[in-house]
Amino acid sequence: xxxxVQIGTIFDIPVRLHWTFLLVIPLFAWIIGSQIEITxxxxxxxxxxxxxxxxxxxxxxxTMGFMPYILGAIVALGLFLGVFVHELAHSLVARSxxxxxxxxxxxxxxxxxxxxxxxxxxxxxxxxxxxxxxxSFAIGLVCSAIAIAGVNFIPNPPVAxxxxxxxxxxGLLNIILFAFNLLPAFPMDGGRxxxxxxxxxxxxxxxTKIAADFGKAFAVLFGIVGFFLFxxxxxxxxxxxxxxxxxxxxxxxxxxxxxxxTIADAMSSPVxxxxxxxxxxxxxxMMYSSHHLGFPVVEHNRLTxxxxxxxxxxxxxxxxxxxxxxxxxxxxxxxxxxxxxxxxALQIMSVKNIGRIPIVDGEALVGIVTRTDILRVxxxxxx
Numbered sequence: 331x332x333x334x335v336q337i338g339t340i341f342d343i344p345v346r347l348h349w350t351f352l353l354v355i356p357l358f359a360w361i362i363g364s365q366i367e368i369t370x371x372x373x374x375x376x377x378x379x380x381x382x383x384x385x386x387x388x389x390x391x392x393t394m395g396f397m398p399y400i401l402g403a404i405v406a407l408g409l410f411l412g413v414f415v416h417e418l419a420h421s422l423v424a425r426s427x428x429x430x431x432x433x434x435x436x437x438x439x440x441x442x443x444x445x446x447x448x449x450x451x452x453x454x455x456x457x458x459x460x461x462x463x464x465x466s467f468a469i470g471l472v473c474s475a476i477a478i479a480g481v482n483f484i485p486n487p488p489v490a491x492x493x494x495x496x497x498x499x500x501g502l503l504n505i506i507l508f509a510f511n512l513l514p515a516f517p518m519d520g521g522r523x524x525x526x527x528x529x530x531x532x533x534x535x536x537x538t539k540i541a542a543d544f545g546k547a548f549a550v551l552f553g554i555v556g557f558f559l560f561x562x563x564x565x566x567x568x569x570x571x572x573x574x575x576x577x578x579x580x581x582x583x584x585x586x587x588x589x590x591x592t593i594a595d596a597m598s599s600p601v602x603x604x605x606x607x608x609x610x611x612x613x614x615x616m617m618y619s620s621h622h623l624g625f626p627v628v629e630h631n632r633l634t635x636x637x638x639x640x641x642x643x644x645x646x647x648x649x650x651x652x653x654x655x656x657x658x659x660x661x662x663x664x665x666x667x668x669x670x671x672x673x674x675a676l677q678i679m680s681v682k683n684i685g686r687i688p689i690v691d692g693e694a695l696v697g698i699v700t701r702t703d704i705l706r707v708x709x710x711x712x713x
Contacts, residue, residue: 344434369499390488460519477501514541593699594697597703606627610651610657614642623686636660666689685701
């Protein structure tokens with residue numbers, strides 16, 4: 331994921347930190363710290379503890395000086411540690427089922443495990459989807475038990491209050507995370523459970539569409555509630571759920587339609603190529619006349635680059651007359667083989683934001699595949 335940096339590995343899975351994660355720690359510290367007494371009362375009420383029956387200094391350490399903001403940061407870090415373990419549980423179950431895990435990334439709204447794409451098997455997706463929420467529930471129970479034990483067995487009231495606040499808060503947050511993730515709002519865990527259940531009764535692409543429609547409905551509901559409650563967090567969550575449901579549904583449609591289709595079935599061949607010493611203006615004229623927005627650059631029968639309209643736009647117009655294609659082309663372009671799955675080409679195009687990929691067999695350029703070629707195959711598959 332762009333904007334993230336690897337901070338380590340666990341069980342041979344790279345762990346990455348997105349820059350947005352750095353925003354949430356001070357935000358949580360401020361939110362929790364500014365409402366510390368109200369929050370403490372709510373946590374106590376959830377555990378059936380009457381604060382008026384506790385010693386007068388029970389919350390002395392919790393409310394002292396800058397401690398509320400320090401506790402806010404501690405709780406935020408603890409919550410994201412729980413989110414990380416949640417995603418790790420997904421990843422370990424998925425890997426035990428033969429799915430390759432690329433990385434786990436922590437970002438502002440939680441975490442995401444990046445897995446290899448493909449058509450999910452409901453028998454694999456169901457335990458994988460349940461693993462995360464059940465892990466959060468277990469963490470919530472353990473933290474809650476520590477909080478209650480702190481009240482009953484720590485003789486120093488301020489220290490007992492500190493333990494109770496931290497672990498009671500984390501216990502409640504993880505149990506809320508468990509319940510929230512089980513909402514049937516695809517692509518959240520509950521939505522994936524719903525899809526896995528539906529997929530045992532109907533085709534997978536139809537099950538995905540129904541689960542995605544549930545997700546969009548929940549997103550709209552969250553957005554409306556967030557608007558009337560003036561809660562920006564709910565609105566942001568609604569936005570990400572809606573976009574995620576739509577993109578997952580679209581990608582599943584692509585996966586199903588392009589299943590078992592290779593690049594050789596879609597690529598254009600023979601390929602119009604240009605030499606690296608061709609003037610840039612001549613390449614532009616070829617784009618106009620052929621309606622192709624990019625050409626492979628070949629020298630001595632060997633692919634050396636790709637020149638596209640975006641490469642042309644990267645050069646000031648007044649400089650183009652003095653330049654050759656070799657001066658502006660993208661060197662060492664991404665290539666694929668004719669036997670590669672067509673869906674792989676679509677995934678690369680989406681991630682890299684490119685419109686065409688040259689196809690090579692050995693060192694020979696044998697074709698080119700574009701977004702238009704892929705869409706044409708999909709239209710034919712839907713007939």
